[in-house]
Amino acid sequence: MASPVYFSDLKTTFQRNLFDKLEMLLEKVDLKSKILKNELVALKLHFGEKGNSSFIRPPFVRKIVELVKQYQGKPFLTDTSTLYLGSRRDAVSHIQTAIEHGFDYSVVGAPIIIADGIRGISAVEVEIEKPIYRSVSIGAEIVRSDVIIGISHFKGHGLVGFGGTLKNLGMGCANRQGKLNMHSNVAPRVTPRSCTSCGTCARWCSFGAISYKDPDKKAYIDSKKCGGCGQCLIICPEKSIKFSWDAKTQEVQKKIVEYACGVLKGKEKKSAFLNFIIQVTPDCDCFNHSGTPIIKDIGILASTDPVAIDQASVDLVNRVEGNHDSTLSGGHEPGGDKFRGLYPDSEWEIQLNYGEKLKLGTRKYEIVKVG
Numbered sequence: 001m002a003s004p005v006y007f008s009d010l011k012t013t014f015q016r017n018l019f020d021k022l023e024m025l026l027e028k029v030d031l032k033s034k035i036l037k038n039e040l041v042a043l044k045l046h047f048g049e050k051g052n053s054s055f056i057r058p059p060f061v062r063k064i065v066e067l068v069k070q071y072q073g074k075p076f077l078t079d080t081s082t083l084y085l086g087s088r089r090d091a092v093s094h095i096q097t098a099i100e101h102g103f104d105y106s107v108v109g110a111p112i113i114i115a116d117g118i119r120g121i122s123a124v125e126v127e128i129e130k131p132i133y134r135s136v137s138i139g140a141e142i143v144r145s146d147v148i149i150g151i152s153h154f155k156g157h158g159l160v161g162f163g164g165t166l167k168n169l170g171m172g173c174a175n176r177q178g179k180l181n182m183h184s185n186v187a188p189r190v191t192p193r194s195c196t197s198c199g200t201c202a203r204w205c206s207f208g209a210i211s212y213k214d215p216d217k218k219a220y221i222d223s224k225k226c227g228g229c230g231q232c233l234i235i236c237p238e239k240s241i242k243f244s245w246d247a248k249t250q251e252v253q254k255k256i257v258e259y260a261c262g263v264l265k266g267k268e269k270k271s272a273f274l275n276f277i278i279q280v281t282p283d284c285d286c287f288n289h290s291g292t293p294i295i296k297d298i299g300i301l302a303s304t305d306p307v308a309i310d311q312a313s314v315d316l317v318n319r320v321e322g323n324h325d326s327t328l329s330g331g332h333e334p335g336g337d338k339f340r341g342l343y344p345d346s347e348w349e350i351q352l353n354y355g356e357k358l359k360l361g362t363r364k365y366e367i368v369k370v371g
């Protein structure tokens with residue numbers, strides 16, 4: 001059976017602005033019925049790496065906070081800290097970055113609680129008994145919350161093709177150990193031709209995995225030491241480091257989906273998801289800059305099915321003309337595959353197929369226009 005995915009475009013009137021439309025979307029997924037009085041409601045989002053500007057704007061989050069309070073829930077904003085040494089590597093720097101990006105209590109009306117503690121090690125092991133993992137390591141405060149609202153910026157992603165709800169839940173709710181589990185075996189590679197031997201990547205690699213090989217002293221990544229954190233991809237000024245799309249990277253998508261199963265375990269009826277197809281950048285908000293969007297802005301989606309909402313988002317993105325001024329290198333025509341246009345060897349369908357296989361949701365959806 002097809003899952004409903006509610007869609008609002010960005011057209012507004014004097015009587016109905018985008019915040020009104022956001023409220024209508026959350027009414028459609030019946031958010032009110034999911035929240036009992038005084039329940040703790042986790043708003044899982046990405047605050048953006050320092051320097052990034054494409055994360056979801058705080059006033060949208062404020063609107064969701066207001067609604068949760070209206071439904072007598074207690075909202076908090078949450079995420080987990082990163083594996084790499086960026087501006088969200090521990091709870092203190094993470095909260096500082098979030099506040100600098102506008103997610104202050106005075107703006108959004110809810111506190112920030114980093115789900116995996118000050119050093120990324122607070123977790124609850126959730127039993128899932130899936131083909132890859134028997135249990136997954138999820139940020140403790142996400143497991144302990146009563147309701148979860150996934151708020152995702154839909155965009156391209158260098159490891160999994162696109163990032164939406166499944167990625168926000170699966171990778172975004174895992175603690176440090178969980179992220180390491182998912183990233184293990186996915187060491188990136190250096191393209192020696194474009195490497196200038198500047199040394200930046202080795203200085204930033206917290207796993208000591210990068211050295212410089214004679215005779216030309218090009219960067220070299222020792223896959224046995226690499227933790228797969230992705231920091232070197234972000235930091236290399238020449239864009240010489242990339243994940244290669246092989247069986248190991250494809251399996252990361254399955255691992256993410258199994259982690260998403262762990263996040264939603266027991267919250268199947270206590271969750272809702274939003275995808276913002278606005279400022280669709282080539283890379284994720286973990287980058288310390290935001291690339292030119294690959295398409296025009298499309299709108300906001302809401303659903304209670306994490307697979308259907310991502311499938312619908314992919315289809316809406318692919319349906320429109322690509323931006324020739326962006327880094328998109330193919331699939332510009334309406335109907336063209338934008339994510340393979342960004343990452344030609346990516347098999348982004350894996351996360352959707354696997355989500356369906358594990359009965360997390362369905363790729364069949366019905367768009368219901370709202371507003």
Ligand code: SF4
Binds near residue numbers: 238
């Ligand atoms: S940061 Fe990039 S250019 Fe510099 S040494 Fe590393 S791979 Fe080479």
Ligand code: SF4
Binds near residue numbers: 206208210226231233
């Ligand atoms: S080499 Fe591996 S561990 Fe080191 S920064 Fe790159 S991805 Fe992270």
